Amino acid sequence: MKPQVQRKPVTDQLHKQRVQNVAGTMAIEGLTLSAESRRNLDRYASGQANYQQIMAELKAKYQRAE
DSSP: OOOOOOOOOOOHHHHHHHHHHHHHHHHHTTOOOOHHHHHHHHHHHHTSSOHHHHHHHHHHHHOOOO
């Protein structure tokens, strides 16, 4: 059994800075974040949604009707 890792609470300022850093790094590579992508990143970074939830939403949105 893995020991639980204690995480420090993230301040709003630190959270915004981290999201901005990711957006900046992507911009350096020539990739821009859409408003929706930035919201998803924000939701993930703040703990409002996990990776699986966001992926399920994206798959449902872009899944072709067969």
